[in-house]
Amino acid sequence: MRESTKGDFVDTIDRKQARKLIAGELDRYRAARTAGDGRSAWIALxxxxxxxxxxxxxxxxSHWRMLGYALALGDGREAAGQLFRLALVPLGSLTGRMPVGNTGRARISAFKPMPIPSDLEALISQRDKMASGR
Known part of the structure; x- marks a missing residue:
């Protein structure tokens, strides 16, 4: 992983690309949850x-799904953190202040930027090249 800035990853992805990537991660989440692999389920979320x-x-x-999983696990701390984050999403959207790369978990500050996984950046880069014909 490497540090990323807003103009880097976030501005290059469109809603259609985002939905495809998210669908893939949610498939991984469901498979991990079915297999009883909580760590992998959280990573996918x-x-x-x-x-x-x-x-x-x-x-x-995304926070609603995290809240649902936290409740299913009986993790009150995580559930409370997700409720807090659900309240923050509108504020972050209005102000344009979102910590790029933040994983969204309660154990991480809601304001801390984090590295974006390099494979996610590579997928976006690959799709950009395909879309532009390069």
Whole structure:
């Protein structure tokens, strides 16, 4: 992973690309949850959040899914953190202040920028090249 800035990853992805990437992560989440692999399930939800962050509705849904999973696990601390983040999403969208790369979990500051996984950046870069015919 490398540090990324807003003009880098976030501005190069459109809603259609975001939905495809998120769908893939949600497939991984469901498979991990079915297999009882909580760590992998959370990682998939975190990655979906990173992609969803710059789209208001997708961002809200990512925290809603995290809240649902936290409740299913009986994790009150995580559930409370997700409720807090659900309240923050509109403020972040209105002000344009979103911590790029933040995974969205309660154990991480809601204001901390984080590295974007390099494979997610590579997927975006690859799709950009295909779209432009390069």
């Amino acid at each position: 975190e990655r979906a959040h990173v992609v969803a962050q710059s789209f208001f509705a997708l961002h809200l849904v």
